Amino acid sequence: KAGVTQTPRYLIKTRGQQVTLSCSPISGHRSVSWYQQTPGQGLQFLFEYFSETQRNKGNFPGRFSGRQFSNSRSEMNVSTLELGDSALYLCASSETNGGYNNEQFFGPGTRLTVL
């Protein structure tokens, strides 16, 4: 099986712009979780989608949003980018709901740089 893929791998944007990141889970996996990784804050949970529904959400402002399609692919969107949004964005897929007794498989991440 192919692993979790994320596109694009690198992205440079300027403040105020918006960005959309994509994640394709492992075939058969229905849960996709998103994380933001920064040197200062470490890995922080953004949200989880399962069967096109948002199951859980972290403590991020409303500028961060996501969605999941019927084929389980997921996108996350960040509007009105700020310098502090520069980070590695990781997505992870699992067969059912994330975390509980289900191994999460991570993608390589999208490195977002906001200038």
Place this chain on the structure above:
Amino acid sequence: AQTVTQSQPEMSVQEAETVTLSCTYDTSESDYYLFWYKQPPSRQMILVIRQEAYKQQNATENRFSVNFQKAAKSFSLKISDSQLGDAAMYFCAYWGSRDDKIIFGKGTRLHILP
């Protein structure tokens, strides 16, 4: 709120030696899961080992084992016979049903010295 603390930002170990990475957590839940994830320089995070809180027996996966002390809320990772490929950032993580999300520690960067 649940928290996960890794007090060692960086560690080094000689190849073939044994190293232990520390992790403590805070929770009021009695049933939860603990994980160690490895993130090599290529950035793809992988699960190293998982421990269910209701199981008293410590989990082991080949050269990787944990020391789970539930009362002390401690969950350390022992890597035996360290290899160059073990060099990575290691994250301790917690999942409980209350928050229903994985909470990660800040990570420990492990260097393997040849």
